[in-house]
Amino acid sequence: MSGLLRRLLVGVPATWLLLFFGLPFAFILKVALSQAVVAQPPFTPLFADGRFQGSLANFALLAEDDLYLDAILASLRLAATATVACLALGYPMAWAIAGTKRRWRAPLLALVALPFVTSFLIRVYAWIGLLRPTGFLSETLQSLGLIDGPLALMPSDVAVALGMTYTYLPFMVLPIYASLEKIDPVLAFAAADLGARPGRVFWSITLPLSLPGVLAGSLFVFVPSVGEFVVPELLGGPGTPMIGKVIWQEFFNNRDWPLASALAVVLLALLAWPIARAQRAETATARGLS
Amino acid sequence: MSLRLLILGLVFAFLYGPILWIVVFSFNEGRLVTLWSGFSTRWYGELLRNQRLMDAAGLSLVIAAISATLATILGSLSGFALARLGRFRGRLLFAGALGAVLTLPEVILGLAQLLAFVALDDLPGWPGRGAATIVAAHATLGMAYVALVVQARLSDFDRSLEEAALDLGATPATVFLTVTLPLILPALGGGWLIAFMLSLDDVVLASFVSGPGATTLPMVVFSSARLGLNPQINALATLMVGIGALAVLSAVWLLGRRQELSR
Amino acid sequence: MALGALSVEGVAKRFGAAAVLDGLSLRIAGGSFTALLGASGSGKTTLLRLVAGFEAPDAGRILLDGADMDGIPPYERPVNLVFQSYALFPHMSVADNIGYGLRREGLAAGEVRRRVSEMLALVRLDGLEDRKPRQLSGGQAQRVALARALAKRPKLLLLDEPMAALDRGLREHTRSELKRLHRELGTTFVLVTHDQEEALALADRVALLDRGHLAQEGTPEDLYERPASLAVARFVGEINLIGGRTSDGGTVEIPGLGSIRVPARLPIGSEVFVGIRPEKIDIGAVGWPATVTDVAYHGDRSVYRLALAGGVEIRASRPNRTGEQAEVGESVGVSWPEGAALVFPK
Numbered sequence: 001m002s003g004l005l006r007r008l009l010v011g012v013p014a015t016w017l018l019l020f021f022g023l024p025f026a027f028i029l030k031v032a033l034s035q036a037v038v039a040q041p042p043f044t045p046l047f048a049d050g051r052f053q054g055s056l057a058n059f060a061l062l063a064e065d066d067l068y069l070d071a072i073l074a075s076l077r078l079a080a081t082a083t084v085a086c087l088a089l090g091y092p093m094a095w096a097i098a099g100t101k102r103r104w105r106a107p108l109l110a111l112v113a114l115p116f117v118t119s120f121l122i123r124v125y126a127w128i129g130l131l132r133p134t135g136f137l138s139e140t141l142q143s144l145g146l147i148d149g150p151l152a153l154m155p156s157d158v159a160v161a162l163g164m165t166y167t168y169l170p171f172m173v174l175p176i177y178a179s180l181e182k183i184d185p186v187l188a189f190a191a192a193d194l195g196a197r198p199g200r201v202f203w204s205i206t207l208p209l210s211l212p213g214v215l216a217g218s219l220f221v222f223v224p225s226v227g228e229f230v231v232p233e234l235l236g237g238p239g240t241p242m243i244g245k246v247i248w249q250e251f252f253n254n255r256d257w258p259l260a261s262a263l264a265v266v267l268l269a270l271l272a273w274p275i276a277r278a279q280r281a282e283t284a285t286a287r288g289l290s
Numbered sequence: 291m292s293l294r295l296l297i298l299g300l301v302f303a304f305l306y307g308p309i310l311w312i313v314v315f316s317f318n319e320g321r322l323v324t325l326w327s328g329f330s331t332r333w334y335g336e337l338l339r340n341q342r343l344m345d346a347a348g349l350s351l352v353i354a355a356i357s358a359t360l361a362t363i364l365g366s367l368s369g370f371a372l373a374r375l376g377r378f379r380g381r382l383l384f385a386g387a388l389g390a391v392l393t394l395p396e397v398i399l400g401l402a403q404l405l406a407f408v409a410l411d412d413l414p415g416w417p418g419r420g421a422a423t424i425v426a427a428h429a430t431l432g433m434a435y436v437a438l439v440v441q442a443r444l445s446d447f448d449r450s451l452e453e454a455a456l457d458l459g460a461t462p463a464t465v466f467l468t469v470t471l472p473l474i475l476p477a478l479g480g481g482w483l484i485a486f487m488l489s490l491d492d493v494v495l496a497s498f499v500s501g502p503g504a505t506t507l508p509m510v511v512f513s514s515a516r517l518g519l520n521p522q523i524n525a526l527a528t529l530m531v532g533i534g535a536l537a538v539l540s541a542v543w544l545l546g547r548r549q550e551l552s553r
Numbered sequence: 554m555a556l557g558a559l560s561v562e563g564v565a566k567r568f569g570a571a572a573v574l575d576g577l578s579l580r581i582a583g584g585s586f587t588a589l590l591g592a593s594g595s596g597k598t599t600l601l602r603l604v605a606g607f608e609a610p611d612a613g614r615i616l617l618d619g620a621d622m623d624g625i626p627p628y629e630r631p632v633n634l635v636f637q638s639y640a641l642f643p644h645m646s647v648a649d650n651i652g653y654g655l656r657r658e659g660l661a662a663g664e665v666r667r668r669v670s671e672m673l674a675l676v677r678l679d680g681l682e683d684r685k686p687r688q689l690s691g692g693q694a695q696r697v698a699l700a701r702a703l704a705k706r707p708k709l710l711l712l713d714e715p716m717a718a719l720d721r722g723l724r725e726h727t728r729s730e731l732k733r734l735h736r737e738l739g740t741t742f743v744l745v746t747h748d749q750e751e752a753l754a755l756a757d758r759v760a761l762l763d764r765g766h767l768a769q770e771g772t773p774e775d776l777y778e779r780p781a782s783l784a785v786a787r788f789v790g791e792i793n794l795i796g797g798r799t800s801d802g803g804t805v806e807i808p809g810l811g812s813i814r815v816p817a818r819l820p821i822g823s824e825v826f827v828g829i830r831p832e833k834i835d836i837g838a839v840g841w842p843a844t845v846t847d848v849a850y851h852g853d854r855s856v857y858r859l860a861l862a863g864g865v866e867i868r869a870s871r872p873n874r875t876g877e878q879a880e881v882g883e884s885v886g887v888s889w890p891e892g893a894a895l896v897f898p899k
Contacts, residue, residue: 006375010384013368013433017387020430024402031405041408093301096294108298110538115305118534119491121508122527125515126308129315132519136311139325169305220393227395229494234515244397251401251498261405264398271395279389286442453607454640456627458654458705468653472644 032058032261043258058262068263071241072270078157078232078242079225082164083172086221087214089165090172094213095206097173098180105181112173120167124234127163128154131235155237163231168224172217175285179213180206216281223274227267243267309531316524333525340522343510350507353421354489357428361485362478364429365436372437373444391434400498403427407499419501427495432485439484443477483537490530555584556618557708557741559604564613566599573599575765576613581758583618583708586735586742588752591762592788600762601711601745605634617708628657633702637713639694641686647673647697648682654705672700675734692723696730703738712744716751728755749789753777761785783897786828793834793867794826796899805896809863810841815896824899831856833893834869836879840888843867845879859887 033054034043046054062068097108115123130136133150141147153159183206191201229244236242243263251260316334320327337343371378372385391399407423410416417423451473455465493508500506507526514520559581566574574596581587591597602608604615606627615622622630633654641650651672652665660668673679676696686694695715702710715731716724732755735742746752752759753773761768761776768788769781780786783794797807799819804812805827813827836857846866847858855878857869869887879885 006378009367009371009375010378010380013364013371013437014380014384016364016430016433017384017391020403020406020426021387021391021399024399024404024406027405027409028398028402089301089304092297096297096301099294111302112305114535114538115309118309118531118538119508119511119527121491121493121511121515122312122523122530123308125511125523125527126312128515129311129519129524130308135519136315166304166308169301223393224395227397229395229397230512244395247397247401257405260401264401267395268398271393275390275393276386278393279386282389282392282438286438448638448640450636450638450640451642453605453627454634454636454701455642455653456607457605457632457634458701459628459657460653461626461628464657469642 028261028264030054031258032265034258036256036258041257042255058258059266061259062262062266067241068243068246068266071243071246072266074157074241075226075228075243076270078161078164078240079222079228081161082168082225083218083222085161085165086169086172087218090169090217091176091210091214093169094173094176094180094210097177109174109177112170115170121230123167124163124231127159127166128234131159131162154235155240157236157240159235160232160240160242163235164221164225164228167231168221171220171224175216175220175281176210176213178285179210179216183209212281212284216278216285219274219278219281223271223278226271312524312527313531316521316528318521318524321521333521334529337522337525337529342505343507343522343526346505346507346510349421349504350490353424353428353506354486357425357489358432358482358485360425360429361432361436362482365433365438365481365485366440366478368433368437369440369444373441373447388434388437391431392438396492396494399431400427400495403430403495404498419499420504421500423499423501424496424504424506427499428485428489428492431492431495432481432488435484435488436478436481439477439481440474443474447473483540487534487537555582555739555741558583558618559709559741559743560614560616560619561600561604562614562616564600564603564610564615566596566603566608566610573765574603574610577762577765577767578613579760579767579770581741581743581760583741584739585758586732586744586756587758587760588744588746588756589760589762590746590749590752590788592747594764595762596765597745597747597762598713601634601713601743604709604743605632605711606630631705631708632711633705633707633709634711635695635698635702635713635715637715637717639686639698639718641689641694641697641701643686645685646682647678647684647686647689650686650697651701651704653701658705668704672704675703675737676700676730691719692727695719695727699734703734703740707740709741709743712742714746715744716746716748724751731755753789761788763788780828780895783826783828786895786897791831791868791870792828792895793831794828795865795867797825797827799823799825799896807863807865810861810865813894814891815894816892819896819898826897826899828895828897829867829889829893831868831870833889834867835888835890836869836871836885837888838886840886843885843887845881845883845885848878848881850878859885861887 030046031043033056034046035055035057036042037044044053046052093112097105097112100108128135131153132138133152135153137153138151141151142149187205187209188201191205192198196204227244228242229248232240232242232245233248236245247260247263247267250256250263315326317329317331318326319330319332368384368388372381403423403426407419411418447470451469452465455469456462460468491508493512496506496509497512500509511523511526514523561577561579564574564577565572577596577600589597589600599608603610606622606625609623617631642653645653648669652669655665655668669682670679673682676699678693678696678700681689681693686697689697695718712731716727719727728751731742744752744756753776756773758770759773759776760770763784769776769785771779776785776789780789786792795807797805797813799821800806800812801821803814803816803818805815805825806812807827815827819825836859841861843859843861845857846860849856852873854870854872857871857879859867859869861867867887
């Protein structure tokens, strides 16, 4: 390939990424070191009067106030809950699909992915309708006489975990399916031939070979869940201060851009390893499914 | 086999139950979205007369179409670079940035992009915050998805097809136009659809980078969902679910055709 | 002289640290059917890619009818290739595949159509022009690939392991088809293969490559009956090798067996291998005494493992004409015609 073409091929998208991805992160770091002021834009410059004015005051504040630590812990806890729930639903689902006849697998996978592509926002909205005290579940159970009085399923942590499980379930099913599908069915026959019962075949052959898919799926659910904003905002109450929601509130409600940036930096540091690990899994999954 | 069927049934019920609720109650006569009071299409009518929603929908469609097209161009170039250039300087950083776009929480990405756009506000000729900055943000998100799809497609592309074309007298440009492009076109189409749906669905990035006057459909839906249930949203959701399903089915059809082709 | 003469002069090619071709020289006569034979890693595929123009040599020249191919891209070379995987364009019909190269030459649509149906008739696939590659059987796909390459009327046709993807039953038929096409067209055919049986059966010249060097070039009989080296003798066909030492001009002294008369002359006292093809060995009443240690029945022939004096073991292959076989444990006499024995320096 000629030199000019090579340079265009990399140069155009790389410039775009630098401008709309790399540069923004430099700004997040910069703003995280400055202070909030009532001005346009609402933060102090890093250099003024020929001196460096930046400080780690925002990070010190984050460390002092329990609100932020609680938010981080709540985010990790709820994301882990959603991940485990997705695994509990997603693994059997992937296993069930991989065990159907070949011609059924693509349509079934498409059915798993279908709700994922129908608006995320609307799927969360649906759960408001189902879960709120005057919602479908509560009203139906009351009219059937199973409960007295409205059932307050939301706002609550459970509702948030349920909402994230629901929205990210396809992310779990697809990579697990991809790794299950790669397993040569002859291996199961060989294990059975050597005396393993079906349960043992699963534990000693199928499960270990599908672990890469389990890891990939868990990362794909966990990483976006930790930083989730829409679900806790709509299904959670004031008692569910997930970190994504706190960043949003600091930014939009308190107009404290520096503090929001500092929180974003903390979240980024927290997720650096899972994100890096998830990237390797992405390419593998994309290849497995194509 | 019956265990598998049971699992499939339960999980699909979980996945589709809430969507079914939306669709059913979009045709409910009453204002309450919890009690059935008779079939009606009045909420669709009210939806169409809701100027604020219709304007937002129009803007969202335009933003989605432009950003998906940009994302497809940028993502294809990236996918080609990653699949075909072997090792180049900064490859790790380039691939890392694309992967990070896919996995980063949207709140971080939105905040970071907004801060950059605010800084660029002083630049002469900069369009300022609004539809243009939303397009830029969505194109960045979409290009990472397209790059992933294109790279995966190219990595299982049989290179001897291109060599055969060269051998038969086609110049490299002709090889690209007559062999490579037709064979990856379904992947590009699928990538465009994904980018389009992402843009049409995003509320977080748009809320951060938008300026006054540019309100997208998800932003309107989000603010009304915060206030509670609204049968108009059910009607809108039903329409979007229908369009989304159609998009996925055509994407699956395109990808299936691609697989048949490369067999 | 016929067109399509290929001359490879001192060609070297390395990938990283590995020298795949190491100063290889080879002449292929115009109009010949030449097999490039070699194990994997011998450099035969690299040579093919150099001739087709997908790679450039690090040193040396490749000449086609005297014209240096250096710097000429694959799409301008009068050379066409049948790929091992066939590489049929999956999104085009059979007719569009075959016409692809002709359209690149800018031929008018009518002329392309005429040439395509001519090629379809040549490979006996009339009526399949509208099929897509995935609707073809392996044998049909291979013939489309052949037709597509031949449609360009190349001076030289390269075939990369063309039988590799075919069933055993189809190979026999395909071989005779290839021979017929070669006869009818008179184009130079260069077949790349690792299958010595295929090379011997198809080609009128065989070039054996061994680790980037030309080991021997000649007729199939040359390679089998008169191998130039131990490596050639081992690669082409089966051979028994017995270690010994030359005594006077025409004999080799073998410990335990005594002296054997051999045709070649080597300096007295040098360590050598005596090689005898299994089918040249007679089993009967006369000759060196031996014991049958194993018999493998192959239907048309049986292969005997024979233990001679001095710990020498050889394999002999005899046609099963009468149904009588020597049995394990039987004592027999082993002999071979003078001149059947080959001698190689150790």
